[in-house]
Amino acid sequence: MGMAEPKILLIALPAQGHINPSLQFAKKLISYGVHVTFMTAVSGFSRMNKTPPSIQGLSYAKFSDGYDGGYDMRTVDVNHYMTEARRCGSQTLRDFLVESINNDTKFDCIVYNLMLPWVAAVAREFHIPSTLFWNQPASIFNIYYQSSKGYEEIIKNGVEDPSFLIELPGLPLLSRHDLPSFYIPGNSYAFAMSTLKEHMDVLDEEITKPKVLVNTVDALESEAMKAVGKYKLVGIGPLMPSAFVDGKNPNETSFGVDLFKLSKEKEAMEWLNSKAESSVIYVSFGSLTVLSKEQIEELAKGLLETERPFLWVIREDGIKEGELKGLSCHEELEKQGMIVPWSSQVEVLSHQSVGCFVTHCGWNSTFESLVCGVPMVTFSQASDQPTNAKLVEDVWKTGVRLTKNEEGLVEGCEIKRCLELVMGEGERGEKIRKNAKKLKELTKEAAVENGTSDKNLKDFVDELCNSC
Ligand SMILES: O=c1ccn([C@@H]2O[C@H](COP(=O)(O)OP(=O)(O)O[C@H]3O[C@H](CO)[C@@H](O)[C@H](O)[C@H]3O)[C@@H](O)[C@H]2O)c(=O)[nH]1
Numbered sequence: 001m002g003m004a005e006p007k008i009l010l011i012a013l014p015a016q017g018h019i020n021p022s023l024q025f026a027k028k029l030i031s032y033g034v035h036v037t038f039m040t041a042v043s044g045f046s047r048m049n050k051t052p053p054s055i056q057g058l059s060y061a062k063f064s065d066g067y068d069g070g071y072d073m074r075t076v077d078v079n080h081y082m083t084e085a086r087r088c089g090s091q092t093l094r095d096f097l098v099e100s101i102n103n104d105t106k107f108d109c110i111v112y113n114l115m116l117p118w119v120a121a122v123a124r125e126f127h128i129p130s131t132l133f134w135n136q137p138a139s140i141f142n143i144y145y146q147s148s149k150g151y152e153e154i155i156k157n158g159v160e161d162p163s164f165l166i167e168l169p170g171l172p173l174l175s176r177h178d179l180p181s182f183y184i185p186g187n188s189y190a191f192a193m194s195t196l197k198e199h200m201d202v203l204d205e206e207i208t209k210p211k212v213l214v215n216t217v218d219a220l221e222s223e224a225m226k227a228v229g230k231y232k233l234v235g236i237g238p239l240m241p242s243a244f245v246d247g248k249n250p251n252e253t254s255f256g257v258d259l260f261k262l263s264k265e266k267e268a269m270e271w272l273n274s275k276a277e278s279s280v281i282y283v284s285f286g287s288l289t290v291l292s293k294e295q296i297e298e299l300a301k302g303l304l305e306t307e308r309p310f311l312w313v314i315r316e317d318g319i320k321e322g323e324l325k326g327l328s329c330h331e332e333l334e335k336q337g338m339i340v341p342w343s344s345q346v347e348v349l350s351h352q353s354v355g356c357f358v359t360h361c362g363w364n365s366t367f368e369s370l371v372c373g374v375p376m377v378t379f380s381q382a383s384d385q386p387t388n389a390k391l392v393e394d395v396w397k398t399g400v401r402l403t404k405n406e407e408g409l410v411e412g413c414e415i416k417r418c419l420e421l422v423m424g425e426g427e428r429g430e431k432i433r434k435n436a437k438k439l440k441e442l443t444k445e446a447a448v449e450n451g452t453s454d455k456n457l458k459d460f461v462d463e464l465c466n467s468c
Pocket residue numbers: 015016017018020114135136284285286287288289313341342343344345346361362363364365366368382383384385
């Protein structure tokens with residue numbers, strides 16, 4: 001028999017796409033009787049809108065990413081940031097663990113996010129078991145896994161050729177445009193490939209077949225999961241506000257850890273209330289993407305041409321000051337739609353008047369859209385997003401993908417074409433909407449009592465209890 005209350009230290013990068021699912025994961029663990037200490041960087045805590053939720057069984061802790069005073073997402077050098085996060089993070093995590101030992105607190109496991117393999121190395125120094133929480137699709141993990149098992153050279157040599165196609169175990173046939181952007185020569189994330197390799201190395205050092213917890217649903221990605229022979233991938237998602245997933249906590253309608261100020265939130269909901277069912281286009285590009293002014297103009301043109309209402313998130317750090325008002329069609333935009341600097345996204349996606357999501361395909365946005373049953377028009381940018389867009393269009397078939405012109409711009413007419421495809425009368429749109437409904441059921445079923453994700457989570461907690 002294990003001890004009464006196992007303790008987990010859960011560590012997340014201070015980015016919205018990491019904090020959201022991690023905190024939700026923490027809440028789940030607490031509901032299974034675990035005490036969780038949620039740790040992110042000082043810079044993350046200081047950007048939060050409000051004090052993070054106070055919950056019985058949950059404590060908060062901070063590490064330093066070397067940028068305690070904050071940083072500007074638009075100008076920060078990501079490679080330097082990641083090096084500093086590792087250097088300062090390892091040291092401050094060590095200090096924290098020494099202090100907790102002095103206070104008689106013993107962690108039974110340290111769970112860490114994607115891009116933080118150094119956490120596992122520190123955990124090992126302290127003889128604390130660690131588990132990777134992969135907050136992207138299992139298919140993405142599988143691509144990096146296959147690549148570390150000998151496909152890397154083939155991919156790297158192949159992608160130079162625009163007609164390159166590759167068949168990897170457990171995945172659909174992938175073209176150059178479907179692969180994570182880190183494989184494309186000249187991408188600006190030099191740290192990424194070596195960090196991803198390090199993730200695999202760290203897992204390989206485990207004595208038994210390590211378990212990787214993935215924010216997905218087994219039934220969505222079973223082939224990709226099976227193809228990763230060396231580790232056991234299990235789906236524990238959707239890790240999203242309870243009101244829209246299992247309904248156990250109907251008051252929990254948001255993640256509660258926004259790094260951006262919500263404004264016009266009530267107005268936006270009232271505006272949505274005034275619209276017809278499935279009539280509104282929701283447009284958002286997550287927490288990091290910055291579009292060029294030219295691209296914003298094209299997007300605006302496309303949206304106006306549909307003559308449909310839209311709710312468009314343009315973050316303050318996503319556009320230069322004054323540029324929004326300087327858009328050629330600013331007045332028409334305000335008439336036909338609503339522009340907000342940040343939204344309560346899952347609440348918006350769950351609203352009955354939302355009929356389509358124009359998304360950059362960050363995994364959280366993509367998964368939230370699947371869970372809410374909203375069809376997508378995908379406009380992927382970097383990292384896992386191109387692959388997520390491929391899965392949406394060709395595997396789950398709940399959306400269509402925008403095509404860029406020769407200058408790399410997605411033109412207004414292309415945006416209109418895809419929106420009409422998804423929202424209009426045609427047969428393809430109907431099929432897409434039907435599939436979106438199906439996947440909504442499938443993803444929710446996993447999270448309820450005795451669903452696959454619920455079982456996988458319970459197993460993880462049981463194993464933890466047995467080993468401590
Ligand atoms: O107005 C908004 C916009 C976004 N969100 C939330 O912010 C999160 C955004 O996450 P995601 O959609 O994954 O986008 P990014 O912020 O771009 O996430 C980064 O991290 C993800 C997880 O690793 C990757 O999949 C992405 O490619 C990477 O860009 C989601 O939970 C959204 O619900 C809001 O609440 N309001």
